[in-house]
Amino acid sequence: MEEIAEISPCPKCGGGSNLAIVGFKGGQSVECWSCHFSISRTDEAEAIAAWKQRVNNDEIINIENKKRRQNDN
Ligand SMILES: [Zn+2]
Known part of the structure; x- marks a missing residue:
């Protein structure tokens, strides 16, 4: 499964x-x-294309996580 390395x-x-x-x-x-x-x-x-796109958007995810953490506090 060479795709796996490609999508990580x-x-x-x-x-x-x-x-x-x-x-x-x-x-x-x-x-x-x-x-x-x-x-x-x-x-x-x-699915792979969407996954890669999500990787490129990881900064957005980090911001979401940060917001979530702030809400927890
Ligand atoms: Zn994971």
Whole structure:
């Protein structure tokens, strides 16, 4: 599965070694087994593209996490 190396790291936890492409009825999803983050699309290429896009948007996720942490305090 060479795609796995290509799509890492996980946009949520930054892990790259526990990613998997999982097929299910009606689609494919990229999943991180470290934090259980997953992105599902109708086919593998779309799922990978969406995953990569999410990685590029990781700054937005960090901001969201920061907000969440502030709310917790
Ligand atoms: Zn993860």
